[in-house]
Amino acid sequence: MAFFPHLLLATLEGLVTSAVLALTALGLSLVFGVMRIVNVAHGEFFMLGAVLAWAITSAISGNPALGFALALVLSPLIVGAIAWIAERLVLRRIEYNPEATIVATIGLLYIIQQLALTFYGPEARPVTPPFNYRIQLPWFGYSGYKLSIIAASALLLLATWFVLTRTRIGLIMRATQYDRETALAFGIPVGRVYGAVFALGAMLAAIAAVLIVPIQQAHYLMGLDPLLLSFIVVIIGGLGSLRGTVIAALLIGVSDGIISVFFSPTLAKIIATLVVAMVLVFRPQGLFGTATK
Amino acid sequence: MSGDGTTAKVYALHAAVIALLVALNFILPEYHHGVLARVLVLAVFAMGYNLLFGYVGLLSLGHAMFFAAGLYGAGLPLYHLGWGVPAAFAGGLGAGFVVALVIGLLALRTSGVAFMIVTMMFAQVFYLTTLYFGEWTRGDEGLVLQQQTRQVALGSGTLDLTNPATRYLLAVALFAAALFATLAIVRSRHGRVLVAIRENEERTKMLGYDTFANKLAAVVTSGVICAAAGAAYALLFGYVGSTFASVQYSILPLLWVLLGGAATTLGPLLGTLFMYYVIDITSGYTSAYMLVVGLVLILLVLYFRKGVLGTMRERWVRWLP
Numbered sequence: 001m002a003f004f005p006h007l008l009l010a011t012l013e014g015l016v017t018s019a020v021l022a023l024t025a026l027g028l029s030l031v032f033g034v035m036r037i038v039n040v041a042h043g044e045f046f047m048l049g050a051v052l053a054w055a056i057t058s059a060i061s062g063n064p065a066l067g068f069a070l071a072l073v074l075s076p077l078i079v080g081a082i083a084w085i086a087e088r089l090v091l092r093r094i095e096y097n098p099e100a101t102i103v104a105t106i107g108l109l110y111i112i113q114q115l116a117l118t119f120y121g122p123e124a125r126p127v128t129p130p131f132n133y134r135i136q137l138p139w140f141g142y143s144g145y146k147l148s149i150i151a152a153s154a155l156l157l158l159a160t161w162f163v164l165t166r167t168r169i170g171l172i173m174r175a176t177q178y179d180r181e182t183a184l185a186f187g188i189p190v191g192r193v194y195g196a197v198f199a200l201g202a203m204l205a206a207i208a209a210v211l212i213v214p215i216q217q218a219h220y221l222m223g224l225d226p227l228l229l230s231f232i233v234v235i236i237g238g239l240g241s242l243r244g245t246v247i248a249a250l251l252i253g254v255s256d257g258i259i260s261v262f263f264s265p266t267l268a269k270i271i272a273t274l275v276v277a278m279v280l281v282f283r284p285q286g287l288f289g290t291a292t293k
Numbered sequence: 294m295s296g297d298g299t300t301a302k303v304y305a306l307h308a309a310v311i312a313l314l315v316a317l318n319f320i321l322p323e324y325h326h327g328v329l330a331r332v333l334v335l336a337v338f339a340m341g342y343n344l345l346f347g348y349v350g351l352l353s354l355g356h357a358m359f360f361a362a363g364l365y366g367a368g369l370p371l372y373h374l375g376w377g378v379p380a381a382f383a384g385g386l387g388a389g390f391v392v393a394l395v396i397g398l399l400a401l402r403t404s405g406v407a408f409m410i411v412t413m414m415f416a417q418v419f420y421l422t423t424l425y426f427g428e429w430t431r432g433d434e435g436l437v438l439q440q441q442t443r444q445v446a447l448g449s450g451t452l453d454l455t456n457p458a459t460r461y462l463l464a465v466a467l468f469a470a471a472l473f474a475t476l477a478i479v480r481s482r483h484g485r486v487l488v489a490i491r492e493n494e495e496r497t498k499m500l501g502y503d504t505f506a507n508k509l510a511a512v513v514t515s516g517v518i519c520a521a522a523g524a525a526y527a528l529l530f531g532y533v534g535s536t537f538a539s540v541q542y543s544i545l546p547l548l549w550v551l552l553g554g555a556a557t558t559l560g561p562l563l564g565t566l567f568m569y570y571v572i573d574i575t576s577g578y579t580s581a582y583m584l585v586v587g588l589v590l591i592l593l594v595l596y597f598r599k600g601v602l603g604t605m606r607e608r609w610v611r612w613l614p
Contacts, residue, residue: 094595098405106547111584114581228413281399282402
């Protein structure tokens with residue numbers, strides 16, 4: 001293959017990564033933005049979404065599209081419910097103390113990972129894509145399903161943007177983010193908002209995982225990479241900023257795709273992680289938004 | 294805190310702990326003897342972590358990097374260049390010092406949550422680097438250091454690090470050194486400044502202390518102690534692998550310290566010992582040890598924030614350092 005088609009392929013792969021990453025990172029960003037806590041178990045919600053998608057699709061026989069559609073609805077709902085329970089049982093009781101939350105979510109990470117290992121097993125398992133349609137480009141054929149991931153992610157991001165900026169629910173969330181005390185004084189049930197936001201963040205990760213699982217198999221250890229990448233995206237994009245998250249996800253996803261095609265994936269990861277750590281070290285003020293401190 | 298009576302009591306307590314550990318060398322059955330040697334080395338790792346987390350209040354999720362720096366700093370020259378044991382141990386300490394200094398200079402520009410994320414990322418870079426140079430490190434599979442390379446010529450005889458009793462006593466010696474070093478640091482002026490930084494950094498700065506220099510010194514000391522544990526682990530147990538650089542080994546010292554009691558000198562040993570046996574015993578019944586780790590972490594932050602010794606100090610033994 002010549003250079004240009006090669007680059008195009010790398011860009012397309014990068015766009016698919018970006019689409020999934022943007023959704024996952026948005027979940028993390030919402031939780032940090034509104035609740036001011038770092039959820040280290042975010043990657044495990046992603047993994048749980050993928051594993052549940054496998055369980056649901058393999059339980060439904062017949063047309064793969066039916067099972068997949070069901071997984072796309074049920075899996076995020078289950079993950080959201082689990083996240084909500086965890087928030088109510090643990091995070092609320094430690095009063096969202098930043099460091100205690102990190103420790104507690106690390107605990108949650110281990111618990112979810114172990115349960116997945118026990119009930120799902122150490123194997124990586126594929127999920128059948130809902131449809132197989134190849135789009136024939138002049139140089140190579142490309143999976144129509146992968147392109148539909150990009151479209152689905154764009155739609156969901158638009159929907160989230162609409163909810164956040166144009167609805168009453170979004171207004172309540174933004175008010176809580178802006179000033180917790182005042183929101184409470186104005187009768188906003190801050191506790192319930194926190195529970196809902198935590199569940200919503202987990203659901204976004206789960207949706208992203210269901211979308212990606214037909215091209216990347218479900219595995220109980222698959223959560224670490226999305227977690228680190230989401231941290232990276234959220235840091236570069238600025239927390240709580242939807243536009244920043246999307247731009248950063250595009251930047252990271254596409255450059256990761258291109259670097260991985262031309263260099264070793266491990267080297268690509270080393271460089272990306274190092275660059276972002278340096279960004280965080282030398283430009284911390286631009287990274288956690290302006291509202292903190 | 295001060296008063297001559299307390300000082301004597303503190304030193305007596307620590308000396309008694311060391312004496313007990315030495316005595317156990319002659320009493321313990323073989324299996325537990327081996328386990329305790331390992332626990333002591335890992336407890337040194339936890340003590341290094343505790344210095345930064347407990348006393349300075351900096352939550353790092355990257356300490357596996359310092360442990361692994363010691364591990365590789367000692368293991369690689371021994372394996373590839375044929376260095377002797379003392380030189381390899383010094384190599385481990387040197388590697389830990391350099392890594393901790395660089396990371397400290399960079400990461401201390403941030404604080405709080407950003408500090409945690411930055412240290413986690415640097416540790417991930419370190420971990421991936423050990424995989425990338427798989428030609429020399431053999432990645433996850435790791436290197437096994439042969440018995441004949443782990444011997445020191447000492448006068449007429451040789452000190453064989455693979456001998457269980459030698460290994461155990463060396464582990465106790467390292468533990469004692471780290472314990473008294475920690476004790477000396479936290480009782481010194483520098484140690485008091487560190488606690489002041491934990492309690493209120495702005496105020497400490499206002500009182501005229503250079504908080505950055507103090508924190509950097511703490512990161513470097515903490516890194517070197519962890520590297521000493523890593524180097525000792527490589528030399529005593531003869532295995533060097535990437536697993537020790539993974540994020541799991543950054544989380545474990547946090548767990549041990551929280552359990553034993555952050556900002557207590559003996560807490561790390563207690564936490565490491567307890568957790569090691571909990572995992573050891575539960576893995577006899579089930580393979581679900583991660584579940585145990587997770588539950589313990591959550592229960593600790595929910596109900597037992599100060600850990601075993603922290604709670605004891607609060608309730609009964611006020612003089613506990």
